[in-house]
Amino acid sequence: MARKSLGNIRRAFAPWADPAATPLVQFEAVTRRFGDITAVSDLTLALYPGEFHALLGPSGCGKTTLMRMLAGFETPDSGRILLEGQDLAGTPPHLRPTNMMFQSYALFPHMSVFDNIAFGLRQQGLAREAIAARVAEMLALVKLEGFAARRPDQLSGGQKQRVALARALARRPKVLLLDEPLGALDRKLREETQYELMDLQAELGLTFLMVTHDQDEAMAMADRISVMERGRIAQVGAPEEIYEMPANRYVAEFVGDINVFEGIVEEIKGEIIALGGPGGSMILDDPNPTVDLGQKVNVAIRPEKLSITLEEPPQPTNKVKGEIWDIGYLGDFTMVQVKLDGEAGQLVKVALPNRSRRAERPIAWEDRVWLSWDVEAGILLRG
């Protein structure tokens, strides 16, 4: 097959693609209102055993409410939530086989680290020795051996986060709920912890449901991401799908940077669409061209998919002319803003990786340049 697809980067783990797989958690047409505000609106989603799922969205999109409904702290106004096929309605939080790591960690300040981790085990009525053994195992898991006697106020932020994680994992929940798990950590620690969490999840084979507003966090950690918008799911998919094949403009803009070009459909040939636009003509490759001739559409192009050249590129289409407007050096790459020729003077972002340390700057302010891109780079935005 000549056409490139996302298949080559799709992970081996994809039970959601298998119609025979049984989901662990099912949200079925779940709605939750607070007064006039609909926090979660007719939402359906299935989580599979062993999946690391991220609910991604801005604050107020309903992601936390959705998770709290699974934990039992909120009750759906309508719809069902199933765990292993069992309807959870009427099951109070303390009887649900889920555990949650709270954003504030919610460590009990009047208890030692040991007692914090043992709290859930004591509710199960485990024997003293069994509890001690499990707490020791959990402390080893989060690399906090020797901290059992400390009080929460004697721990650093990162250590508190680990204790909270150990406490939530101690009861071996069927689903671990993570509410902004890395939100309170500084950048360096966040990256480390991110990979530790992923390792832990893979090692324990647990199902994780994470709420986050940070797209990098969701992209790096999750098997699948649900991008949420005002109580609904805008798109569910693997990070690559969300980024490279956003379902609509909201998803494209929320996850990563985009440039949007307007165009009018002039020709449709199989999966290839030809557009005429203010900057010139474009050709793009769309697997599902549900557009009509003459229709006005938006095409999104990620900044790193654009090339800058001083000479006019040989290709007949997918190129525009402009002037360097701004250059922002960001270390790992340089973000260049190019002002396109024409009345609108649209600003386009281009990301240039800084591959070598002392490259001659090929471009400078006010240079006249050409931007060009591949046939596959353009994303046809619907809605």
Next chain:
Amino acid sequence: MNRLRTPHLLALVFGIAFLYLPILVLVLYSFNASRLVTVWGGFSTRWYAALLQNQALLDAAWLSLKVALVSASLATILGLLAALALARFGRFAGRTLFAGMIAAPLVMPEVITGLALLLLFVGLDAERGFWTVTFAHVTLTACFAAIVIQARLSTLDRSLEEAAQDLGATPLRVFFAITLPMIAPAILAGWLLAFTLSLDDLVLASFTSGPGATTLPMRIYSSVRLGVTPEINAASTLLIGLVATVVVLASLLIKRDALARD
């Protein structure tokens, strides 16, 4: 902190003197060797010794202490329940009315409350004495306990209770294992406030007490009508000392608890 400038300092000194000079004079004269209240006859602790011989005064002090202990405990339990209802039950019907009615005794004239309670006890044909005074004090002090405890509950991180529930604790266990230890300082502070309010109450006790049940403030008040003796000064000084200690303790508790949470 800003440095105090002269006018501010003057105002402060005047204000404090206005509030505390009469008490200071009373305390000083309790150490007066002379029997005459207005003439300083040298330092002496004889009136404190004489106090120990005054059985009527000692009985009154003991009664006051018992009333304060029992009424403060009852008031704290009631106050805790009211505070929980206000802070944890969400927006139930009649919540605003309930909140207002809990705070009402704060501003209700004590004479009115006292009269109303007297009429109630007479109507119920209750024998007036220890229990009537105690219940009267509960009606006065429960609101103070409720307000102190509710203030703490409203700042308590809800996710602590949710975390405990999430880890398998029943609501009752959450209350005893998490909520109660977290708000314990506020409960104690509320109890101490209720205790001191009961200890120095004269108005309610006068209305609701009966023969043979005279509290310390009542005894002091009736003695003063026969003439102020240095002995009464001594008794008052002890009472002031006790109340001051308890109030300072309560405010320290609240402050330390607030600091620990920062």
